Amino acid sequence: MLFPTHLLAAALLGWWLQRAGSTRVVDETGLWPAVDETRLWQVVDETGLWPLALVVAGAALPDVIDKPLASLGVVELFHSVGHSALFAVVVLPVALSGRAGRAVAVGWASHLLLDAVHVVINGRPDDALFLGWPLVVPPTPLRIPPGEFFFFYLWSPSFFLELLVWAGAAVVAVRRLHHRRESV
Numbered sequence: 001m002l003f004p005t006h007l008l009a010a011a012l013l014g015w016w017l018q019r020a021g022s023t024r025v026v027d028e029t030g031l032w033p034a035v036d037e038t039r040l041w042q043v044v045d046e047t048g049l050w051p052l053a054l055v056v057a058g059a060a061l062p063d064v065i066d067k068p069l070a071s072l073g074v075v076e077l078f079h080s081v082g083h084s085a086l087f088a089v090v091v092l093p094v095a096l097s098g099r100a101g102r103a104v105a106v107g108w109a110s111h112l113l114l115d116a117v118h119v120v121i122n123g124r125p126d127d128a129l130f131l132g133w134p135l136v137v138p139p140t141p142l143r144i145p146p147g148e149f150f151f152f153y154l155w156s157p158s159f160f161l162e163l164l165v166w167a168g169a170a171v172v173a174v175r176r177l178h179h180r181r182e183s184v
């Protein structure tokens with residue numbers, strides 16, 4: 001999935017978790033859960049925005065780590081260390097360190113999940129083996145650098161899924177704005 005979409009999806013996820021973790025009642029738009037059991041997954045408190053930024057930072061992590069490594073020729077694949085589920089050995093202790101760490105971990109996991117969904121719906125399920133790097137690797141990886149990749153990726157099924165994420169974010173933003181204006 002494209003880098004900006006990872007960040008946006010993480011922001012949406014962090015925001016949703018914030019709402020899910022809060023004890024506040026569902027607002028009039030009815031989109032937001034008020035289930036208390038999800039408190040366990042609360043990553044963002046009601047007052048501070050900074051943990052939300054950490055969810056976004058966590059979602060940036062796999063590309064921030066792996067793209068330079070591949071561009072410099074340290075590893076062959078664009079999905080390696082940061083995209084591997086085995087990187088959980090680093091992320092898990094961070095997650096257990098507290099709410100901030102949990103926010104980073106959630107963002108990181110969302111990136112891996114979305115990249116896996118992307119290759120599967122674009123008909124390349126074998127590429128999801130990046131999750132097992134370096135124990136397993138995709139048998140026929142694309143090996144297209146990020147810039148060129150964009151044009152290869154354009155108008156693929158996953159690209160339309162990304163458009164949906166952006167459209168969803170726009171709808172949420174408009175609804176919130178509308179709601180805010182009404183409550184003033």
Ligand SMILES: [Zn+2]
Nearest residue numbers: 001062063115
């Ligand atoms: Zn990625």
